[in-house]
């Protein structure tokens with residue numbers, strides 16, 4: 547298990563031009579989360595829900611990893627299994643920066659993938675609309691496909707991996723999350739050393755629990771974070 551856990555959220559990809567969820571002008575101001583990201587969204591608002599994810603998948607094609615994704619790639623290259631990369635983000639910017647998909651724990655799913663609603667088969671469709679891949683139908687069992695995203699109220703199988711990695715995490719780095727969906731307070735309490743990097747304070751995060759707090763853009767904080775990790779793993 548890794549000693550260092552880098553736990554991230556939408557703020558890490560913000561400087562690549564992807565909207566966060568809760569900052570002003572964020573995605574949930576534009577779309578109603580209950581309409582397009584709820585456990586019953588596919589049942590009640592199928593067309594709108596698929597369209598929302600089709601658009602978000604498409605926009606990924608034109609987004610590039612930023613300095614933070616690239617720096618985390620370097621950290622991972624240097625320290626290998628001592629570092630775990632865990633993200634709430636469903637984009638593929640870590641992968642575009644060169645990190646193997648198996649080395650990134652995507653807690654809330656992965657946008658380039660679709661999943662069968664029946665047999666659970668997973669298919670990488672890159673930036674296509676769901677309908678452009680086999681007509682939106684599972685090639686294995688002919689049931690309908692859906693985005694491979696965890697909607698609110700659905701179970702998140704990767705949370706088990708998160709608990710495993712946190713069980714012996716000594717050094718925690720939190721970048722770009724409001725902590726509203728997954729609380730980071732307990733994680734910080736349990737770690738020997740912890741760094742928080744967000745743009746600003748969040749109601750859901752008790753920053754006094756962190757050893758170091760960096761309220762600034764992630765691209766302006768990552769060098770300092772990388773140095774601390776290097777020192778720790780030396």
Ligand code: APR
Nearest residue numbers: 555556557560566567568634722723724744745746763764
């Ligand atoms: N650098 C660092 N932090 C930033 C930056 C930046 N450039 N821009 C924004 N932030 C910070 C904000 O200060 C905020 O704390 O990123 C955080 C974004 O918070 P949210 O929008 O709530 O995103 P996140 O915590 O990832 O959301 C969690 O909610 O809707 C669900 O499934 C969705 O995975 C997502 C989950």
